[in-house]
Amino acid sequence: MMNNLKNIRFNIFKALIFLGSVFFMSCGITKNMISSRTIENKLNVAKDKGILFGHQDDLAYGMGWKYVDGESDVKRVAGDYPAVFGWELGGIELAHTFNLDTVPFKNIKTLSLKAYAMGGINTYSWHPFSAIDGASSWDKDVDVVKHIIPGGLHHEAFKNHLDKLADFLKSLKTANGKQIPFIFRPWHEMDGAWFWWGSKQCTPAEFKTLFKFTIDYLRKSKGIRNMLVAYSPDGGFNSLAKYFTWYPGDKYVDIMGMDNYGDLRTDNGEIAAIKKLHIVIEAAKTKSKYAALTETGLENVTDSKWFTQKLGVVLQDPLVAKELSYVMVWRSDEKVHFFFPYPGHPAAEDAKEFLNKPGILLLSDINKLINK
Ligand code: BMA
Numbered sequence: 001m002m003n004n005l006k007n008i009r010f011n012i013f014k015a016l017i018f019l020g021s022v023f024f025m026s027c028g029i030t031k032n033m034i035s036s037r038t039i040e041n042k043l044n045v046a047k048d049k050g051i052l053f054g055h056q057d058d059l060a061y062g063m064g065w066k067y068v069d070g071e072s073d074v075k076r077v078a079g080d081y082p083a084v085f086g087w088e089l090g091g092i093e094l095a096h097t098f099n100l101d102t103v104p105f106k107n108i109k110t111l112s113l114k115a116y117a118m119g120g121i122n123t124y125s126w127h128p129f130s131a132i133d134g135a136s137s138w139d140k141d142v143d144v145v146k147h148i149i150p151g152g153l154h155h156e157a158f159k160n161h162l163d164k165l166a167d168f169l170k171s172l173k174t175a176n177g178k179q180i181p182f183i184f185r186p187w188h189e190m191d192g193a194w195f196w197w198g199s200k201q202c203t204p205a206e207f208k209t210l211f212k213f214t215i216d217y218l219r220k221s222k223g224i225r226n227m228l229v230a231y232s233p234d235g236g237f238n239s240l241a242k243y244f245t246w247y248p249g250d251k252y253v254d255i256m257g258m259d260n261y262g263d264l265r266t267d268n269g270e271i272a273a274i275k276k277l278h279i280v281i282e283a284a285k286t287k288s289k290y291a292a293l294t295e296t297g298l299e300n301v302t303d304s305k306w307f308t309q310k311l312g313v314v315l316q317d318p319l320v321a322k323e324l325s326y327v328m329v330w331r332s333d334e335k336v337h338f339f340f341p342y343p344g345h346p347a348a349e350d351a352k353e354f355l356n357k358p359g360i361l362l363l364s365d366i367n368k369l370i371n372k
Pocket of ligand 1: 330
């Protein structure tokens with residue numbers, strides 16, 4: 001009798017373990033991954049509280065410094081780190097040691113893990129070289145997309161590029177061997193015509209095939225599950241239908257994005273930017289996704305009031321303030337260009353004032369909300 005009871009208990013226990021694993025596997029979570037829901041959790045918690053602020057390459061370099069532990073131009077100016085950390089993976093597909101902006105991939109890895117450990121969200125852009133002949137992403141005269149999608153002559157070479165990308169993404173593991181969650185934002189600004197995947201370089205159908213194949217390959221063939229995906233046209237749209245022209249489908253996208261530099265450097269451009277963000281927000285609402293201004297900035301911050309008077313005005317629009325999850329400004333490379341000021345720069349005080357607004361969330365703000 002006692003033995004039977006023990007057996008029953010043991011079997012129930014085994015069944016629970018089995019059901020638990022089936023549940024977690026079906027959610028795409030395995031023991032070795034930290035679910036992408038940890039990012040969604042942050043985005044959900046931030047909802048209605050404010051917009052998370054991000055900066056590309058923030059922990060890697062800034063004005064007058066490079067790879068200094070703990071350094072960040074956002075922190076130097078505003079006293080806190082950004083909540084979103086952007087990184088660039090162009091060059092990983094060729095097994096380069098450095099990305100196309102000379103940032104070593106080993107530093108990107110260490111700093112991504114640091115950002116994750118601090119409570120931040122990592123997002124990766126990718127400006128890959130062509131799998132056909134190594135042409136740069138900006139080589140708009142080459143015919144790439146139709147040759148690298150399934151059925152194309154260079155499809156295998158492209159898969160090889162994705163293998164290298166996947167190896168890097170899967171190597172983003174904590175000391176306990178768990179893969180960290182991240183946002184991936186491939187094939188961005190496709191509505192423009194400056195990349196080989198742009199609107200004049202391939203058809204929307206070819207583009208969608210490229211996008212879908214990329215995500216399916218990373219998820220299904222490579223087992224990457226801890227990834228949210230952002231879809232980011234460049235603001236070359238004026239309707240919901242136009243916004244969706246290159247949309248690969250609901251199962252491929254988690255974040256409805258927009259990159260937009262143009263409207264934010266134009267007189268009265270904030271009106272156009274707000275209109276487009278309303279379209280992005282409508283898209284996100286219709287599809288139950290998040291909305292984000294995935295890239296913006298004013299090159300070399302030549303307007304000392306740009307943060308409060310341009311970006312700030314756009315983000316203060318009531319619908320935008322309520323619905324937008326995050327905004328990210330581009331990198332600050334002293335040799336090329338910078339999009340966030342440094343201490344002493346004429347725009348530094350204004351950037352600080354903007355970041356101190358209650359509706360803009362930095363790293364300690366999101367950590368406080370999460371730990372509440
Ligand atoms: C662009 C510029 C380039 C850089 C590229 C990828 O906007 O910043 O200098 O190589 O992004 O990071």
